[in-house]
Amino acid sequence: MDEKYFPEKIEQKWQQRWNESRAFEAKSDDPRPKFYCLEMLPYPSGFLHMGHVRNYSIGDALAWYKRLQGFNVLHPIGWDSFGQPAEQAAIKRGVNPRDWTEENIAHMRGQMQRLGISYDWSREIAAHRPEYYKWDQWFFLKMHERGLAYKKKSPVNWCPKEGTVLSNEQSSGGICWRCGAAVEKRDLEQWFLRITEYAEQLVADIKQIENTWPEKVLKRQRDWVGRSEGAYVDFGIKDSDQKVRVFTTRIDTIYGANAIAISAEHPLLADLLQGSSLKNDIEAFAKKVKAEAAARSREEEGPKDGMNTGILAINPFSGELVPVWVANYVLMEYGTGALMSVPAHDDRDFEFAQKYSLPVRRVIERVSHEQESIAHDEAREDQSLAMPHAFTEYGILVNSGDWSGKLSTVAMKEMASYAAEHGFGEAAVTYRIRDWGVSRQRFWGAPVPIVYCEECGTVPVPYDQLPVVLPPSAEFTGTGAPLAGVSEFVNINCPKCNGRAKRETDTMDTFVDSSWYFFRYCDPRNATVPFDPAIAAEWTPVDQYIGGDSHAVMHLIYTRFWTKFMRDLGLVSFDEPVKRLLTQGMVTNRVEGTDDWKAMSKSLGNGVDPDEMIAAFGADAARLFILFAAPVENELRWLESGIEGAVRFIRRAYTMVWRWHDRLASSDVDHDASTEFSPAARALRRKTHQTIAKITNDFEGLHLNTIVAALMELFNELSNFDANPATAPAGDVFAVREALESLVIMLAPFSPHVAEEMWESLGHSRGLLNSARWPQSDADLARREELEIPIQVNGKLRSHVFALPEVSEDELRAAALEDEKIRSIIEGHEVVKVIVVPRRLVNVVIK
RNA sequence: GCCGGAGUGGCGAAAUUGGUAUACGCACCAGACUCAAAAUCUGGCGAGGUCAAACUCAUGUCGGUUCGAGUCCGACCUCCGGCACCA
Numbered sequence: 001m002d003e004k005y006f007p008e009k010i011e012q013k014w015q016q017r018w019n020e021s022r023a024f025e026a027k028s029d030d031p032r033p034k035f036y037c038l039e040m041l042p043y044p045s046g047f048l049h050m051g052h053v054r055n056y057s058i059g060d061a062l063a064w065y066k067r068l069q070g071f072n073v074l075h076p077i078g079w080d081s082f083g084q085p086a087e088q089a090a091i092k093r094g095v096n097p098r099d100w101t102e103e104n105i106a107h108m109r110g111q112m113q114r115l116g117i118s119y120d121w122s123r124e125i126a127a128h129r130p131e132y133y134k135w136d137q138w139f140f141l142k143m144h145e146r147g148l149a150y151k152k153k154s155p156v157n158w159c160p161k162e163g164t165v166l167s168n169e170q171s172s173g174g175i176c177w178r179c180g181a182a183v184e185k186r187d188l189e190q191w192f193l194r195i196t197e198y199a200e201q202l203v204a205d206i207k208q209i210e211n212t213w214p215e216k217v218l219k220r221q222r223d224w225v226g227r228s229e230g231a232y233v234d235f236g237i238k239d240s241d242q243k244v245r246v247f248t249t250r251i252d253t254i255y256g257a258n259a260i261a262i263s264a265e266h267p268l269l270a271d272l273l274q275g276s277s278l279k280n281d282i283e284a285f286a287k288k289v290k291a292e293a294a295a296r297s298r299e300e301e302g303p304k305d306g307m308n309t310g311i312l313a314i315n316p317f318s319g320e321l322v323p324v325w326v327a328n329y330v331l332m333e334y335g336t337g338a339l340m341s342v343p344a345h346d347d348r349d350f351e352f353a354q355k356y357s358l359p360v361r362r363v364i365e366r367v368s369h370e371q372e373s374i375a376h377d378e379a380r381e382d383q384s385l386a387m388p389h390a391f392t393e394y395g396i397l398v399n400s401g402d403w404s405g406k407l408s409t410v411a412m413k414e415m416a417s418y419a420a421e422h423g424f425g426e427a428a429v430t431y432r433i434r435d436w437g438v439s440r441q442r443f444w445g446a447p448v449p450i451v452y453c454e455e456c457g458t459v460p461v462p463y464d465q466l467p468v469v470l471p472p473s474a475e476f477t478g479t480g481a482p483l484a485g486v487s488e489f490v491n492i493n494c495p496k497c498n499g500r501a502k503r504e505t506d507t508m509d510t511f512v513d514s515s516w517y518f519f520r521y522c523d524p525r526n527a528t529v530p531f532d533p534a535i536a537a538e539w540t541p542v543d544q545y546i547g548g549d550s551h552a553v554m555h556l557i558y559t560r561f562w563t564k565f566m567r568d569l570g571l572v573s574f575d576e577p578v579k580r581l582l583t584q585g586m587v588t589n590r591v592e593g594t595d596d597w598k599a600m601s602k603s604l605g606n607g608v609d610p611d612e613m614i615a616a617f618g619a620d621a622a623r624l625f626i627l628f629a630a631p632v633e634n635e636l637r638w639l640e641s642g643i644e645g646a647v648r649f650i651r652r653a654y655t656m657v658w659r660w661h662d663r664l665a666s667s668d669v670d671h672d673a674s675t676e677f678s679p680a681a682r683a684l685r686r687k688t689h690q691t692i693a694k695i696t697n698d699f700e701g702l703h704l705n706t707i708v709a710a711l712m713e714l715f716n717e718l719s720n721f722d723a724n725p726a727t728a729p730a731g732d733v734f735a736v737r738e739a740l741e742s743l744v745i746m747l748a749p750f751s752p753h754v755a756e757e758m759w760e761s762l763g764h765s766r767g768l769l770n771s772a773r774w775p776q777s778d779a780d781l782a783r784r785e786e787l788e789i790p791i792q793v794n795g796k797l798r799s800h801v802f803a804l805p806e807v808s809e810d811e812l813r814a815a816a817l818e819d820e821k822i823r824s825i826i827e828g829h830e831v832v833k834v835i836v837v838p839r840r841l842v843n844v845v846i847k
Numbered sequence: 848g849c850c851g852g853a854g855u856g857g858c859g860a861a862a863u864u865g866g867u868a869u870a871c872g873c874a875c876c877a878g879a880c881u882c883a884a885a886a887u888c889u890g891g892c893g894a895g896g897u898c899a900a901a902c903u904c905a906u907g908u909c910g911g912u913u914c915g916a917g918u919c920c921g922a923c924c925u926c927c928g929g930c931a932c933c934a
Contacts, residue, residue, distance in 0.1 A: 247933095
């Protein structure tokens, strides 16, 4: 140990030692309890940003803590290395995506190592390597076997200028993000994964994680799946044997239906309008609606628009005839693409009815007290005529035939049963979630393992021919599917009949890669299966997952889906892959010239380079600051002066160790019954044990910021402890050793390099990992010897008394009333009562 | 519009079951060291009030429950985030 703190030197020294001793490699077959600590794997863009640094600092703190607590910790990392940016680099700069990606990985791996994150590098994986994506393809084939992977025509965002498919994000506002051309909807054959098959489980199993995942994530997942209970009802068509099926969550309002509204794309339209004079008009209208929907940005809600088809439908409950309208607000993708319009009790239907002057009939009344209900009865007729807006609450049915007088909640159940009994409907559950489109007309992804044979049709690639390896390169023009232009890839012999065949040229969505990667970490080099189920069972489910909440739906729902599928394959035995989830807050920085704090980004110019931070302050200080500055789930505002504070703290602690290390390392001072502890030494030991208890407790809730504060408090107490290292008596030396060693061990999760250095200089030459254990708090030592009890008068703090912890209530009361200050205040007043909270406070109530 | 979450010093933030509000840090101020500055160390630091104290007021606003409310209840305001024609 040097006298002065040189972070660069210390950090390099320990990174090298960790590396040489393979200090963080996790081993199977370990009798200790396991802990799987996982951070979301990064996309190798080339550079770590502060969000990554925060993510890994949080994870590493937990991994260190668990390791020091005696757990067998798995803490791996890898690369989500397929995706668009590599292909963009190829298009723009002509570089090979593979080379670009590998270079970026190499650089970012170096950055992670300079941060000193305790990863098990022997388990590193990367999605773009054939030994990994082979298993993406394997899973795809398993799904295909079970009918969970299928192909269908589906509208995609299509840029006509570039001849390529765009994601929703790339086509927001109906404009291509690259060339600015107007985006079209095109029907293309695409591969889908049947996530809808698992919709119910994705909602129901939320109860398994509801206390350990953030509520905001679960909420978004519930919304995403969009489970909705209601009923299907069939409306007959007059003068036809056809019928229109609608979905409704409010069957209780069916007597108020004034029309059926159907989507412009509804398949019945073509049939029913055969020979109708309106046919052309309706078709023109449908076209217009489609065009407007495509042009509209996702947020906007255009005005209601519709057209009467002249068709009449029959309300199966009332027998009433209602017109069938085509309406622009009815979505073909949801429910049945048709709905019953009940303007009195639905805002959208109300708006629609207003526009076209359709009748509004009220069939639900507010449940109210009897008198009010009489008053309402008198006014009912008027209300029906001139409602200002829809009444969308549950209530009591009126004007509803035999159902009048029933409560909505009751009627909804009974009417659905009634419909089922009479064969014109049934209770139903619908979901908003759609099947997961995984086809990408791109190069840099896992090829879909499918072959199209002129004779045999669609043929899955046999398992023993996996992986379908990406060709080394392709023409990157930015238009069309690059793989389609690589003839040696495309043209092959059919695996079934050996005849002429072509490969599928779509690659898979990169979310496929990240849906199961953390299972691969358990058994990363397995060449025969994605992972050995027995080995995975040793580590999974993940005990703690940490990442940004930007993945609240996509990744985190796909991985839940994938896990359930793997469970059905018999690969895992649980429903949920992640026990606890933490969504960390963003790292923001001031945007130059403004008062805005925004997420760091290149385009805003407010980014901070982790390497510069490490060079200027050291990784230990940077990590300490990040974890101290805000609770992990809060936004973190980047302040350089805050890092300087962290450096100061580390340097002071380091200097303290330097002052004491000769004495502590050379003497084997321990205490026995004869050791005398001065009051100051006892106070220091008390603080030490209180701090251990607090920090251990805070770790369970990942309150890392208050842990750092507690470490600082302990250090401050230690600084105020007045003892000379050369001459201090045994009791003092022991108290200092206990405080200092506890401080160093508990600092390790935050600033591991300097903690190792200090630990070594305190006489533990074998290093932290092998010799240190998390300190234990002794409750007896942590207990206060004397309490300072506040005394209130009428709830206002007025004085204090000192008392022993075992003081009785009566003694406390007496002490309070004898206190000089309290006596002077209560003099001349009647003491109504005295509240004594044992060990906490006294409150004297006077009149 | 709907649904979540949050409002505490100049700033980031603390505060077991309701029990001493503002821990810890940053910034700032003063002092020591220095020819000087930086660094470092020591002290101060919610607002008003006072030589100092006493005291008064303060956790978004208004009300309530309680001996006692940042914490519980009701109404409202503001900010942030998500969803958005989902029948």
